Amino acid sequence: MASSLRTNPANTPPPPPSPAIDVRGVTVAYTNGHVALRDATFSLDGGTICGLVGVNGSGKSTLFKAIMGFVKPAAGSVRINGQPVGAAHKKASVAYVPQSEDVDWAFPVSVWDVVLMGRYGAMNLLRIPRQSDKRLAAEALEQVGVADLRSRQIGELSGGQRKRVFLARALAQQAKIILLDEPFTGVDVQTEEAIIALLDRMRDQGCTMLVSTHNLGSVPRFCDRVVIINRTVVAAGPTATTFTRDNLALAFGGALRRLRVDHTDVPGATSHELTVLTDDEGALILGDDGLPPPRTTPDRPAPTAPPGAGA
Amino acid sequence: MIDALLQPLQSEFMLKAIGVSALIGLTCAALSCFVTLKGWSLMGDALSHAVVPGVAIAYAAKLPFALGAFASGMLAAGVMGFVKDRTRLREDAVIGIVFTTFFALGVLLISLYPSNINLKTIVFGNILGIADADIVQVLIISAVTLAVLAFKWKDLVIFLFDPSHARAVGLPTRFLHALLLTLLAATAVASLQAVGACLVVAMLVTPGATAYLLTDRFGAMMLIAMTVGTLTAAVGAYASYFLNGSTGGCIVVLQTGVFAVTLAVAPKHGLITAHRSRVVAGRAAPALSGGAA
Numbered sequence: 141m142a143s144s145l146r147t148n149p150a151n152t153p154p155p156p157p158s159p160a161i162d163v164r165g166v167t168v169a170y171t172n173g174h175v176a177l178r179d180a181t182f183s184l185d186g187g188t189i190c191g192l193v194g195v196n197g198s199g200k201s202t203l204f205k206a207i208m209g210f211v212k213p214a215a216g217s218v219r220i221n222g223q224p225v226g227a228a229h230k231k232a233s234v235a236y237v238p239q240s241e242d243v244d245w246a247f248p249v250s251v252w253d254v255v256l257m258g259r260y261g262a263m264n265l266l267r268i269p270r271q272s273d274k275r276l277a278a279e280a281l282e283q284v285g286v287a288d289l290r291s292r293q294i295g296e297l298s299g300g301q302r303k304r305v306f307l308a309r310a311l312a313q314q315a316k317i318i319l320l321d322e323p324f325t326g327v328d329v330q331t332e333e334a335i336i337a338l339l340d341r342m343r344d345q346g347c348t349m350l351v352s353t354h355n356l357g358s359v360p361r362f363c364d365r366v367v368i369i370n371r372t373v374v375a376a377g378p379t380a381t382t383f384t385r386d387n388l389a390l391a392f393g394g395a396l397r398r399l400r401v402d403h404t405d406v407p408g409a410t411s412h413e414l415t416v417l418t419d420d421e422g423a424l425i426l427g428d429d430g431l432p433p434p435r436t437t438p439d440r441p442a443p444t445a446p447p448g449a450g451a
Numbered sequence: 452m453i454d455a456l457l458q459p460l461q462s463e464f465m466l467k468a469i470g471v472s473a474l475i476g477l478t479c480a481a482l483s484c485f486v487t488l489k490g491w492s493l494m495g496d497a498l499s500h501a502v503v504p505g506v507a508i509a510y511a512a513k514l515p516f517a518l519g520a521f522a523s524g525m526l527a528a529g530v531m532g533f534v535k536d537r538t539r540l541r542e543d544a545v546i547g548i549v550f551t552t553f554f555a556l557g558v559l560l561i562s563l564y565p566s567n568i569n570l571k572t573i574v575f576g577n578i579l580g581i582a583d584a585d586i587v588q589v590l591i592i593s594a595v596t597l598a599v600l601a602f603k604w605k606d607l608v609i610f611l612f613d614p615s616h617a618r619a620v621g622l623p624t625r626f627l628h629a630l631l632l633t634l635l636a637a638t639a640v641a642s643l644q645a646v647g648a649c650l651v652v653a654m655l656v657t658p659g660a661t662a663y664l665l666t667d668r669f670g671a672m673m674l675i676a677m678t679v680g681t682l683t684a685a686v687g688a689y690a691s692y693f694l695n696g697s698t699g700g701c702i703v704v705l706q707t708g709v710f711a712v713t714l715a716v717a718p719k720h721g722l723i724t725a726h727r728s729r730v731v732a733g734r735a736a737p738a739l740s741g742g743a744a
Contacts, residue, residue: 261620293667
């Protein structure tokens with residue numbers, strides 16, 4: 141067996157790496173007949189931060205459920221690192237950061253319990269944490285800056301701290317693919333900056349992140365790519381060319397509040413017309429070319445700990 | 452005086468009753484933590500009623516009662532899941548319809564084909580009259596349930612807390628869901644003898660609810676619930692000897708009593724603490740508004 145695996149390594153060139161997430165022609169219909177997603181297609185390579193935007197009911201959570209394997213597509217396929225979802229989840233390849241409103245904050249678990257849950261896939265059948273599991277959990281807590289809160293019950297935390305705990309769980313899991321469901325909802329600006337800085341660091345380590353958000357204004361700041369959906373994928377690609385007024389208009393239609401600001405109202409504005417698009421949260425401001433501002437790195441506090449720093 | 456207090460412990464049937472009650476109390480209490488956190492109280496009530504037709508058929512067919520009861524409970528759970536997934540009805544409506552139907556069927560079967568069990572035993576329990584064969588069945592069910600929980604409780608906690616994460620770290624969520632449902636049905640079957648179909652749900656909810664008021668850690672919650680469940684079941688069975696009253700009634704009233712006291716005085720989540728903090732907040736508020744005015 142072993143020897144046959146080792147034969148002719150030189151003859152076969154390694155196959156090109158599979159996309160981290162490959163969604164192909166996915167249609168999801170619920171048992172009541174509602175088609176939540178039709179023929180959705182996009183793919184993401186490793187080391188990418190991708191925004192997922194669309195109105196409520198556009199299929200964002202259905203898409204997440206399909207990637208997590210909670211719903212089975214009626215047509216099409218989802219592959220993770222080239223594998224079917226079931227096989228990928230058995231290896232704990234995908235971490236999931238839930239929406240705050242989906243979490244039972246009164247559940248009797250501490251911050252430390254939650255972060256250790258990230259290690260369960262790697263533990264033995266009795267789920268007794270090894271030293272290495274505890275070290276990874278402690279490092280994850282350090283990285284998100286809530287190490288001092290480890291013995292608190294999770295309901296005793298502020299909105300921003302709660303988000304950080306679940307990010308720490310994803311870090312502890314050491315998954316290369318992370319799904320984040322509305323990570324900026326209900327957090328202060330400082331936490332938002334800290335989350336974005338953390339996502340940047342993880343991207344640099346080769347992680348792929350799919351981030352659903354209503355915070356349109358932040359998307360050009362932290363997303364390399366964007367997937368715009370409205371019951372199907374309306375547009376997918378690099379933020380600079382995809383996150384445009386025209387594409388957003390296709391997905392959001394009348395749901396977006398769109399304010400036009402004439403330049404005479406804005407002293408010193410050079411463009412003739414500004415478009416302000418908002419989907420409940422941070423607004424997106426577009427110039428008259430209808431393109432997003434170029435990706436910038438605003439003055440962010442330096443990372444508190446170098447990524448992957450050991451104890 | 453002491454002789455009088457020890458008297459129940461000298462009769463074999465009382466010792467058996469107390470011992471079996473304690474074991475059932477322990478098993479139900481362990482499971483009650485999961486039932487409370489999953490929001491499955493109604494499901495526990497439903498399953499404990501849905502086992503009745505199975506008991507009737509098992510006795511008529513001279514099969515172990517647990518077998519029939521368990522099959523009947525799982526069938527009811529299956530029907531509930533089937534109807535819920537395929538209609539727009541809310542879950543509580545589906546559960547309400549299915550379990551009353553099963554219970555009605557059981558009542559009908561027992562009245563049509565009277566055997567050596569009577570309706571009163573199933574509905575209200577009769578631990579004092581428990582047959583040795585039935586004790587063996589209770590022992591097996593409890594041992595298996597407790598063993599499964601000892602091995603799988605951490606997986607079940609993750610499944611309850613965050614099913615998406617459970618899936619993400621490779622846990623079989625569908626299996627865990629089915630496992631919890633199976634344990635619930637099995638425990639409902641075991642408790643039938645002690646407190647009867649009507650009161651099983653109390654043993655499957657109250658100890659967990661009591662413990663949840665006292666702690667913010669799942670492990671501690673399990674320990675508190677199991678202690679409360681075991682003690683109240685044993686003491687309730689013992690007290691029923693002196694009261695010459697229903698054992699199931701004694702156990703459940705005792706459990707509710709412990710719950711009520713806990714609800715009042717629990718250090719963090721009790722009513723008195725909540726009232727105090729409201730009073731403190733109330734004292735602070737007028738000072739603030741007074742300052743603003």
